[in-house]
Amino acid sequence: MPPAPESGPQVGLVVVTHGSSGACLLTAAAGLVGPLPASTSVSVELTDRFDDIVRQVERACHEVDSGAGLLILADIHGASPFRACLAMFDGTRSVEIVCGVNLPMLIKLATVSRRGMGPGEIAEIIKEVGKRSIRLGSELTGKIALPREEHH
Numbered sequence: 001m002p003p004a005p006e007s008g009p010q011v012g013l014v015v016v017t018h019g020s021s022g023a024c025l026l027t028a029a030a031g032l033v034g035p036l037p038a039s040t041s042v043s044v045e046l047t048d049r050f051d052d053i054v055r056q057v058e059r060a061c062h063e064v065d066s067g068a069g070l071l072i073l074a075d076i077h078g079a080s081p082f083r084a085c086l087a088m089f090d091g092t093r094s095v096e097i098v099c100g101v102n103l104p105m106l107i108k109l110a111t112v113s114r115r116g117m118g119p120g121e122i123a124e125i126i127k128e129v130g131k132r133s134i135r136l137g138s139e140l141t142g143k144i145a146l147p148r149e150e151h152h
Contacts, residue, residue, distance in 0.1 A: 009066035011071050011118070012061065013040075013070075013071050013114070014042060014057065014064060014071075014085075015072075015101055015106075016060075017042075017043065017044065017074070018075055019043060019044075019045070020041075020043045022041035022043060028103055028106075029106035033110035038114070042056045042081070044081045048080075050080060053080055054084045057072070065093060068094075070088065071095075071096055072085045073097075073098050073099075073126075074099050075099070075100070094120075096119035096120045096123040098123050098127055098130070104129050104130060105133075108125065108126050109122075
């Protein structure tokens with residue numbers, strides 16, 4: 001009999017960003033909904049060598065991987081942190097990467113069981129949450145900002 005979804009291994013979470021914004025996002029999420037288990041962040045500096053970034057991401061993945069796969073959230077598609085994450089698609093485990101990490105995604109991860117679902121299924125859920133969370137104030141209020149008149 002397979003283990004109940006509440007008791008099996010869970011998908012590990014790694015947030016990879018420029019600077020310490022990933023760590024800050026995890027801290028903010030923890031303050032709002034409690035700590036996200038099996039999660040960590042990788043802070044990439046502009047001066048880091050690409051090979052070093054790959055090693056940092058590998059270390060972080062190893063730290064949170066319990067055998068259920070990995071979900072990696074990167075800040076910018078195409079940037080060095082994202083490209084380093086692509087190295088995790090090495091065929092040794094189930095991995096999915098989502099670009100454009102934001103706080104609503106991490107909050108949603110607090111309510112989604114990372115046990116019993118694969119990284120791809122979880123990625124689809126939080127991708128939609130992340131997209132829906134991007135809103136314009138005028139959409140929400142019905143008010144628009146008028147351009148300021150320039151006085152010379």
